[in-house]
Amino acid sequence: MITIKDIAKATGYGMATVSKALNDYPDISEKTKQIIKQKARELNYIPNNMGRTLVTKSSFTIGVIFEETTDYGIAHPFFSEVLAKIKTTLEQNNYDILLIGKKVGEYVRSYLEHCIQKGVDGVIVVSKIWDKDNYDKLINSKIPMVFIDHEEVNKNCVYTNSYDSIYHAVTYLYEKGHRNIAYIGGELDQIVGKERYEGYVKALEDFNLSIYPRWYLYAEKYSFENAYNAVKKLLTSDVPKPTAIVASGDVMAIGAMKAIKEHGLKVPDDISLIGFDNIRMAAYVSPALTTIAQSFEDLAKNACELLLTQIKNNNATPKKIVVPSTLVERESVKEIK
Structure with a gap:
């Protein structure tokens, strides 16, 4: 050899x-x-x-951390798309990836301890870590790292402009004649959830549209089931029915679609829907989902480049990269004349 x-x-x-x-x-x-x-x-x-x-003195291994709490695990469409792009990008740079958990064998370890034990050269965090103590240990360490879809002070971060993206979605619906627009969102203590909700509210204010508090539908952890239940509850209540719903994730939009159909209504004839992410499934549900597309490739490529730069020079100044989104028009939005 x-x-x-x-x-x-x-x-x-x-x-x-x-x-x-x-x-x-x-x-x-x-x-x-x-x-x-x-x-x-x-x-x-x-x-x-x-x-x-x-x-x-390098392991040529990158640790990947994602804390996904909706029981989809790595099969969650957003994570699987991003992880696939990360894997391809790192392999092109002669690096392997290692999924980092909190358990090593029979022992429970922090993410930081697991990273040190495996000797990874750097870490990619693909989602918010819900365990604060675990999270703080990691971000206070000197291990090179980058965050995807989450903003952290003095760390490399890559994320989509959530505020502008949802504002754009509401604007699109407004231009299609919609005036009663509801919103499905996740946790507001996360930068992604907060910015998407603020983009929704700002668009309603700018267009002088009614803001019903009960038109904000909370779907914990951005899950299909929670979005389904939230929309089902809305449709069976005495709250005025919206003509359109913006969901801050395609998985949630598909959950909403199921609830709408079960209530005897049609998408988009009765209620229009816009999702967020542009997961592969969005093009194949019926009707095909109009959505805000994140570039999984750009998220992964930029994150890997920032991390590899920091690995080679740990004194490199952390950067924040905002990846633009695009609206993908399909079949789930009706124009109201």
Whole structure:
């Protein structure tokens, strides 16, 4: 098997230089990288993580943390889409991913302890961590990290502009003639939930539309079941019925769709629906769901780039990247004339 030592011998460079060049370290010139990588290809070199770790003091492993409490686990559409893009991006940079939990064997550990035990080079946090003590231990550590879909002070963060996205959704409905617009949202103590709700309220205010407190439908943890129950409760109450509902997640919109149909109403003839995320299922439900599309690829790519930059230079200034969204028009919104 060809090793870094063989490439070093063939090129005349030291083993440390060869290792850094193969892993795109910034302190190696592009010319040197090209020479070393070309020789590696000629020799059919296959990286060996154990050898790389000895030379670079790096495990070439990234820990991924997501705390998903709706029982979908990794099968949750948002997480599965983002994780797939993360995996592809990191593999292109010669990194493996490791899902980090709070339990190692028979022992319960904090996320931080698990990361240290496994020797990960950095951490990607894909959602809000609900266990505050566990969360604080992690963010107060010196492990390079990046947050997706959540904002944290003095940390790398990548997220969609939730406020503008929901404002855009309400504007779209207004332009379609809707004046009675309800909203399904999640926890307001999270930046995502708070900004999406504020975007909804601001749009109603700007268009001088009625704001009924009971038209804010709370669906805990953004789940299908909780959205279904919330809409079912609304439709069986004496509250005026909305002509449209904006859901801050496609999973919730699909739950709402089920409740509307079971009540003997039709989407969009009786109630129009807009979701958020543009998960794959959104295009295949009936009617196909109009939604605000997040770019899973951009979220994952930007997060990985920020993290890899910090791994190579832990003094790099943390950045916040806001990924734009787009409205995908399908079949779940009716124009009211």
